[in-house]
Amino acid sequence: KAGVTQTPRYLIKTRGQQVTLSCSPISGHRSVSWYQQTPGQGLQFLFEYFSETQRNKGNFPGRFSGRQFSNSRSEMNVSTLELGDSALYLCASSPGTGREQFFGPGTRLTVL
Amino acid sequence: GENVEQHPSTLSVQEGDSAVIKCTYSDSASNYFPWYKQELGKRPQLIIDIRSNVGEKKDQRIAVTLNKTAKHFSLHITETQPEDSAVYFCAAPQALSMNTGFQKLVFGTGTRLLVSP
Numbered sequence: 567k568a569g570v571t572q573t574p575r576y577l578i579k580t581r582g583q584q585v586t587l588s589c590s591p592i593s594g595h596r597s598v599s600w601y602q603q604t605p606g607q608g609l610q611f612l613f614e615y616f617s618e619t620q621r622n623k624g625n626f627p628g629r630f631s632g633r634q635f636s637n638s639r640s641e642m643n644v645s646t647l648e649l650g651d652s653a654l655y656l657c658a659s660s661p662g663t664g665r666e667q668f669f670g671p672g673t674r675l676t677v678l
Numbered sequence: 679g680e681n682v683e684q685h686p687s688t689l690s691v692q693e694g695d696s697a698v699i700k701c702t703y704s705d706s707a708s709n710y711f712p713w714y715k716q717e718l719g720k721r722p723q724l725i726i727d728i729r730s731n732v733g734e735k736k737d738q739r740i741a742v743t744l745n746k747t748a749k750h751f752s753l754h755i756t757e758t759q760p761e762d763s764a765v766y767f768c769a770a771p772q773a774l775s776m777n778t779g780f781q782k783l784v785f786g787t788g789t790r791l792l793v794s795p
Contacts, residue, residue, distance in 0.1 A: 599783070608787040609722070609767065622782045656721065664771030664781030666712050669721040 568593065570659050570670035578676045584645040587673045591638050591659030597621075598640040599667060600632060603654045612655075615640050616663070644675075652677045682770050684786030691758050692794055699789045701768035702750040711744060711751045712783075714767040722767060726753070758793045765790050 571590045579585050591598050600612040611624035615634035632642045638659075644651055654674050658667035681704040691697050703711075712727035728735045728742045728751065735742050739758075744751040751770075755762055765788045771781035 609785045611782075611785075614782055660783070664710060664783060666710070666724055666727060667769075667783055668724065669714075671721050 570657060570668050572655075572657055572670040572673050574673060575671060576674050576676075578678060579647050580678050581647055581649060583647050584643065585647060585675060587642045587644075587655055587657075587675075589640045589642070589657035589659075589670055591640070591657075592661075592668055595659035595661050595668075596638055597660040597662065597665075598634060598638065599658045599660070600640070600642050601656045601658065602626075603656060603672075604652075609656070612642065647677045649677050651675065682768060682784045682786045684768050684789060686789060687787065688790045688792070690792045690794065693758060693760060695758055695793075697755045697758050697762070697791055697793075699753045699766055699768070699791070700750060701752070701770070701786050702748075703770040703784075704749065705770065705772045706749065707773055708749075708770045710771055711742065712769050713740075713742060713753050714769070714785075715764045716767065716788075717764045755791075758791075760793050760795055763791055763793045 573588045597616045599614040601609040612626055613632050614622045618634045629645045634640045654672045656669050656672045658669045660667045684701045709730040713725050714722040715725045716722040726737050726740050726742050728744050733744055739756050741754045767788050768786040769783045772784045773781050
């Protein structure tokens with residue numbers, strides 16, 4: 567099976583802009599989770615989608631949003647970008663609840 | 679509440695030594711405990727996992743032990759090599775709701791392992 571893919575891999579934006587990141591899970595996986603990782607930091611949970619429904623949300627402001635499509639592909643949107651949003655954004659797909667997660671390569675976002 | 683504590687945050691060893699990373703969790707219903715390795719600039723990769731019906735699992739130089747009574751699990755790496763240098767994350771499932779049966783995977787804060795030649 568093909569692994570988790572994320573597009574784009576790198577992105578440079580300026581403050582105030584908005585950005586959309588995409589994640590395609592492993593075929594058959596219905597759960598997609600998103601994480602933010604900054605240098606030296608762990609995996610900060612953003613949200614999880616399962617069968618097009620947001621099942622869980624982390625402690626991030628409302629500027630961070632997401633959605634999942636019927637084919638399980640997921641998008642994450644960040645509006646009104648701030649310098650502190652510069653990070654590696656990872657998505658992970660899972661076959662089910664509380665199961666092993668498989669990570670994509672990430673999208674490295676730089677906000678200038 | 680959700681809580682997975684991981685220690686130490688950094689660990690430096692000499693090549694050939696053993697390394698042990700420990701995690702504790704809070705949800706007594708947790709039944710699956712994976713470990714991930716993240717090399718510099720790469721994605722976290724699942725390296726080993728254990729389910730609550732066993733106490734230990736080994737895969738070549740790595741092993742994971744689980745103590746359900748004490749709610750802690752550990753990663754053991756023997757005969758460490760420089761290529762073992764990475765950040766290691768533990769994780770445990772946390773129930774979202776008693777009614778839905780859904781769980782989310784909660785990650786520890788990571789351990790940076792440095793193996794010196």
